[in-house]
Amino acid sequence: MVLADLGRKLNAALSSLNRAPVVDEKVLDALLKEVCAALLESDVNVKLVASLRSKVKTKVKASLESGADKGKDTNRKNIVQKAIFDELVQLVDPGVEPYKPKKGQSNVIMAVGLQGNGKTTTCTKLAVYYQKRGFKSCIVCADTFRAGAFDQTRQSATKAKVAYFGSYTETDPVSIAAQGCC
Numbered sequence: 001m002v003l004a005d006l007g008r009k010l011n012a013a014l015s016s017l018n019r020a021p022v023v024d025e026k027v028l029d030a031l032l033k034e035v036c037a038a039l040l041e042s043d044v045n046v047k048l049v050a051s052l053r054s055k056v057k058t059k060v061k062a063s064l065e066s067g068a069d070k071g072k073d074t075n076r077k078n079i080v081q082k083a084i085f086d087e088l089v090q091l092v093d094p095g096v097e098p099y100k101p102k103k104g105q106s107n108v109i110m111a112v113g114l115q116g117n118g119k120t121t122t123c124t125k126l127a128v129y130y131q132k133r134g135f136k137s138c139i140v141c142a143d144t145f146r147a148g149a150f151d152q153t154r155q156s157a158t159k160a161k162v163a164y165f166g167s168y169t170e171t172d173p174v175s176i177a178a179q180g181c182c
């Protein structure tokens with residue numbers, strides 16, 4: 001829900017930019033206010049949000065001053081949209097090459113995060129992704145805290161035709177993880 005809500009709010013903010021007849025500093029400030037509020041409501045770190053705001057402002061100002069907009073509002077809108085998009089991507093870019101599993105050995109990826117931030121969904125997507133590329137994927141549900149976590153893993157793994165492992169009775173996540181990864 002968190003991600004879907006954030007996506008909806010960001011889309012709403014950007015479509016209000018498209019509706020604006022002229023793109024001036026007031027419109028940019030209003031847009032940034034909406035985008036930043038959406039990010040803050042989704043628990044993005046306040047310092048990162050403040051930095052995104054100032055970077056977008058600096059980038060847009062520099063582009064407009066350099067005359068890249070050629071005075072047209074459609075160009076201005078594109079500049080603003082691109083600046084926001086680039087900074088949002090920057091926000092989730094770890095800046096390092098992602099982990100690359102190797103064939104012929106066991107590769108373990110552990111997903112850690114707050115409830116509802118997309119671990120089960122992402123793990124299923126990753127499992128399908130690697131299965132399609134010739135890896136033997138298995139999702140291990142070591143979440144013994146959230147009621148129904150294992151059922152959700154079972155359902156989503158079954159739907160995606162991926163192997164899964166978990167327990168209804170074991171209460172120690174370490175034990176499940178160890179059994180599931182051996």
Ligand SMILES: Nc1nc2c(ncn2[C@@H]2O[C@H](COP(=O)(O)OP(=O)(O)O)[C@@H](O)[C@H]2O)c(=O)[nH]1
Pocket residue numbers: 001002003004007113114115116117118119120121122152
């Ligand atoms: N829009 C969107 N929703 C997602 C995404 N990943 C997960 N969700 C939704 O977020 C909710 C929680 O996801 P879940 O995988 O159960 O999170 P978990 O508690 O961390 O395992 C579910 O309703 C998912 O459908 C995503 O990439 N985009």
Ligand SMILES: [Mg+2]
Pocket residue numbers: 119120121143149152
């Ligand atoms: Mg889960």
